Amino acid sequence: MDYINDRRSIRKYKPQIIDKRLIDEILNAAILAPSAKNRQPWKFIVYSGTTKDEVLAVMEKGLIKTKEELKNMPNSEYMLSDAFNTLRIMREAPTIIMVLNTNGSSPFTDVDTFARITEICDSLSIGAAIENMLLKATELGIGTLWIANTCYAYNDLVSYIGTTAQLIGAVALGYADEAPTPRPRKSLDEIVEYR
Numbered sequence: 163m164d165y166i167n168d169r170r171s172i173r174k175y176k177p178q179i180i181d182k183r184l185i186d187e188i189l190n191a192a193i194l195a196p197s198a199k200n201r202q203p204w205k206f207i208v209y210s211g212t213t214k215d216e217v218l219a220v221m222e223k224g225l226i227k228t229k230e231e232l233k234n235m236p237n238s239e240y241m242l243s244d245a246f247n248t249l250r251i252m253r254e255a256p257t258i259i260m261v262l263n264t265n266g267s268s269p270f271t272d273v274d275t276f277a278r279i280t281e282i283c284d285s286l287s288i289g290a291a292i293e294n295m296l297l298k299a300t301e302l303g304i305g306t307l308w309i310a311n312t313c314y315a316y317n318d319l320v321s322y323i324g325t326t327a328q329l330i331g332a333v334a335l336g337y338a339d340e341a342p343t344p345r346p347r348k349s350l351d352e353i354v355e356y357r
């Protein structure tokens with residue numbers, strides 16, 4: 163409960179690198195998550211140093227392309243400026259872990275209802291694994307940010323990563339250079355019904 167309470171999304175990081183042993187501990191927590199039919203549909207690719215610079219350069223190229231493609235769509239300016247801000251945070255974090263769904267397909271392809279249900283279950287399983295990562299990192303004194311803004315550079319990123327798996331998102335890891343206060347939560351009164 164302490165780690166659940168203490169975890170925050172961290173958006174400012176110190177440059178200090180994270181020991182591989184600690185990253186492995188975080189990934190070992192990830193793979194203890196439950197998964198639909200125990201499919202364990204996750205794959206993690208860890209980027210740091212120059213490999214991180216390279217993958218984030220690809221993300222930037224993808225975001226620039228998407229910004230141009232979506233420029234006439236309402237809300238796109240907000241969505242893209244948030245994504246560029248996430249990219250800036252990812253550049254500051256010493257480690258970025260790309261998270262893939264090995265059973266998933268590109269979100270730009272149509273899938274039938276049963277494939278969609280399977281994909282929802284696999285996404286939920288991967289979400290559980292990511293939450294384990296965030297909590298384990300909190301225990302180790304490492305800050306994290308769960309990132310979905312990779313979706314705005316989806317095609318460029320998967321082609322650079324060289325995978326046919328589905329890119330779910332990323333987790334940034336690093337020693338926090340800020341101590342945010344808890345973000346607001348809805349109260350149980352608003353969201354729970356006892357029947």
Ligand SMILES: Cc1cc2nc3c(=O)[nH]c(=O)nc-3n(C[C@H](O)[C@H](O)[C@H](O)COP(=O)(O)O)c2cc1C
Pocket residue numbers: 169170171172173248307308309310311312345
């Ligand atoms: C699926 C998911 C995707 C997220 N994507 C981003 C992101 O791309 N960029 C970002 O800055 N924060 C991202 N967040 C972090 C949320 O904004 C954050 O969890 C929320 O505002 C609550 O703050 P807290 O994590 O400090 O409790 C994401 C969180 C989740 C669960």
